[in-house]
Amino acid sequence: MPTLTRYHIKMGLMYFLLSLFMGVILVAQPIFNLSIDVWTLRPVFFHFLVVGWITQIIIGVAHWMFPKRSKEQPRGNLVLGWMVFICLNIGLVFRGFAEPLFFIYPESIWGWTLVLSAVLQVVAGWLFVFNIWGRVKER
Template sequence: MPTLSRYFIKTGMLYLIAGLAMTLAMFLQPLLGWSPVLQAFYPVYLHFIFVGWVTQIIMGVAYWMFPKKSKEDPRGNPLWGWAVYVCLNVGLLLRAVGEPTMAVNPASGWGWTLTLAAALMLAAGWIFVCISWNRVKER
């Protein structure tokens, strides 16, 4: 298994753990009288589960298992794969900070984090498509 695939898969599992922990905290919040601010993490929870876990696992396995481009260059330039990994994860972490901050205090000036997060995750998606497209082929 390529190193990059291991990073995608293990990081995806960490997002799953974080997402499940958020679910538990949001569930327990009304029962234990914790601050309602925890509910501001709902969009972060969704992003951690669907982008951080599901999408990242898919990308890691696809990078590993898709047919090789060629014997000399099996997966293309690995720097593009690492660019996907970095863009996706920096975008998710910016979203994890910006989303609840803007929900609790819209005048905080942190709206730029959501714009940058969206741009980074969009870039990750497009780069992934570009580096994977030629590997999807007939036998």
């Protein structure tokens, strides 16, 4: 299994764990009368699950299993591949803490952190599409 794939899957598993942990906290909030601020975790819960876990696993496994691009670049441009990993995960981590903090402390630096998170994730998404496109082909 390529190194980049291992990194994607390991990070994906972390988001999977974290998102389900948040899911438990969200369900526990009304039962144990926890702070209403817990609900700021709801969008993070969904995005850690769908982007951090599912999408990241797909990206990692696609890098590993999709048809080779060429003899010179069997897995496409590796630098772009690592940029996808870095942008996606920095973007997600920024969102993970900035979104709840922004709801609690509006008019702060956290708003711009969310903007940065958005840009990083969009860049990661399109870079992945660009890099994997040539490997989506008939043998």
